[in-house]
Amino acid sequence: MKILCVGGAGQIGREAVKDIVKYSNFKKISIGDFSIEAAEKLAYEINDDRVDVVGIDVSNPEVASKIMKNYDVVFGSLPIKYDELFVKAVIDAGVNGLDITGMGTTYFNYDEEARKKGIVFVPGVGMTPGTTNVLTRYVCEQMDEVDDICISHGAFRAIAYSPGLASTTFLEYDPDLPGRVVYENGKYVQVPPFSREKLIELPEPFGVHPQYIIPHPEGYTIPRFIKKNIKRIEVRGTWPPKNMRLVRALYEYGFLKNRKVKIKGVEIGSRDFIAAYLEQMPEGKENKLWGYSLHIDITGRRGNSKVHHVVTTKHPTEGDPEWEGPKAYTRSVGIPLSIGAQLIGAGKVNEKGVLAPEAAFKPIEFIRELKKRGIEIQEKVYIEHLVE
Numbered sequence: 001m002k003i004l005c006v007g008g009a010g011q012i013g014r015e016a017v018k019d020i021v022k023y024s025n026f027k028k029i030s031i032g033d034f035s036i037e038a039a040e041k042l043a044y045e046i047n048d049d050r051v052d053v054v055g056i057d058v059s060n061p062e063v064a065s066k067i068m069k070n071y072d073v074v075f076g077s078l079p080i081k082y083d084e085l086f087v088k089a090v091i092d093a094g095v096n097g098l099d100i101t102g103m104g105t106t107y108f109n110y111d112e113e114a115r116k117k118g119i120v121f122v123p124g125v126g127m128t129p130g131t132t133n134v135l136t137r138y139v140c141e142q143m144d145e146v147d148d149i150c151i152s153h154g155a156f157r158a159i160a161y162s163p164g165l166a167s168t169t170f171l172e173y174d175p176d177l178p179g180r181v182v183y184e185n186g187k188y189v190q191v192p193p194f195s196r197e198k199l200i201e202l203p204e205p206f207g208v209h210p211q212y213i214i215p216h217p218e219g220y221t222i223p224r225f226i227k228k229n230i231k232r233i234e235v236r237g238t239w240p241p242k243n244m245r246l247v248r249a250l251y252e253y254g255f256l257k258n259r260k261v262k263i264k265g266v267e268i269g270s271r272d273f274i275a276a277y278l279e280q281m282p283e284g285k286e287n288k289l290w291g292y293s294l295h296i297d298i299t300g301r302r303g304n305s306k307v308h309h310v311v312t313t314k315h316p317t318e319g320d321p322e323w324e325g326p327k328a329y330t331r332s333v334g335i336p337l338s339i340g341a342q343l344i345g346a347g348k349v350n351e352k353g354v355l356a357p358e359a360a361f362k363p364i365e366f367i368r369e370l371k372k373r374g375i376e377i378q379e380k381v382y383i384e385h386l387v388e
Contacts, residue, residue, distance in 0.1 A: 001345050002028040004071040006056055006078065006086065009038035011162040012100065013077030015334030021048050024342045032056040058082050061089040068093035075341045076100065079164030090121055098122040098340050100333065102129045102217050104179065111354040120349050122360045125340035126333045127292050128153045129217050130357050135296050136222055138363035139309045143300035146228040150297040151218055152200040152211050152236040157329040159243045160284030166275035169239065172214050173247050174256050179215035183223060183233040193251055198236060202293040203314040203378065211236035221356035228300070240287060250274060290325055291317060292332035308382040315375045339369040
């Protein structure tokens, strides 16, 4: 089996590549990247005979697709703006694939074509979306009916740690973004940025933080693939308090609408300018506490009982060299992408087409792989027996 890791030399992609080298049975592992120099540097660092380097640019999907045809599995760890180009190249190549962002609903436009070609494509296999979807299925499978699903996460990283990350951060709070919705009783309710604040307690060292509705795809895919008469789905998130204060101020002053302004005769979007500034300045790379934690809170019924099931995730922190500093964030996101690729490569995903993570992966298998890497799943279950 051969795998092509597109964007594999990036901050998150490299962690997925390293995990694949350590845990997988792939015979050939190609680091595919626009930057040959960065890919070769990573390959030299890994020093494994199975690893080689391939130059690839998905902005030219026809050429990228021809390269992909030589592989059994292709993963993408790319900025959001490349999502559709990447999935199109993978589907055209007729190979199995997955990516890390999963934002938007256009992926499913390729479902029929993927089925005809007998391949699977899984969008959004990171922590969120990705692990959140799988853990939600894990809980829902233990209930007969589901009332409320509250998915929350804390992504503790610098605001512009890698290219495109600041833009992604600001996009989630763009007031004109149509995908910021809550699923309620079969309908989607559009909400503005910083809506439905809720205090979420994450495992230490992260603690309690206010979280707000964000435009993530779980609210769209979970009702599609989990049939449990779900009444409501809310997806929230937060970043370090310093990041949140900046985003809130930019939102209140209208920067996140990305309206064009002229600076010495040069026209630029207000959001684009702030993102570029942060990506080029040291302040954009600074952060005290790094890591990632999920919090999934689901209520429903099982038999004659009301069930309240809370799942959180926790990873090693300072003191473990593999999880120190920024690695605590990048490994958290890269590991699920690696696990998904390995499960696809091992033939563990039987259905074809475009599948969300909750449809593609069996929760127990996915959770088992997370635990191998030190990502713990913590659970609390509260049961109220109903008297008829």
